[in-house]
Amino acid sequence: MSSPISLTGPGSHRLERKPGVGVVVIGPQGSRPQPDLVVEAGDAIDWTVFDPFTVPAGYPWPRRIVYDGDDTGFVRWADSGA
Numbered sequence: 001m002s003s004p005i006s007l008t009g010p011g012s013h014r015l016e017r018k019p020g021v022g023v024v025v026i027g028p029q030g031s032r033p034q035p036d037l038v039v040e041a042g043d044a045i046d047w048t049v050f051d052p053f054t055v056p057a058g059y060p061w062p063r064r065i066v067y068d069g070d071d072t073g074f075v076r077w078a079d080s081g082a
Contacts, residue, residue: 005037005049013037017053022061024050027068041069047077 007013027035039045053061067074
């Protein structure tokens with residue numbers, strides 16, 4: 001299922017969630033592993049866009065985020081209990 005999300009601005013990205021996949025990769029084009037969501041290294045990211053996503057059992061999704069960039073907001077968001 002593909003959902004529009006506002007990762008770096010209103011409706012900036014489309015996120016495709018595949019059954020059984022609990023990881024999302026965020027980073028510049030050409031990064032390894034291949035990013036699911038392409039952002040430039042210095043882009044400010046609204047990490048709260050992931051707050052509504054859950055797995056069918058109700059646990060937060062994604063279970064793991066691989067991020068290649070400079071936005072330290074991830075640390076604040078992760079520490080907030082999201």
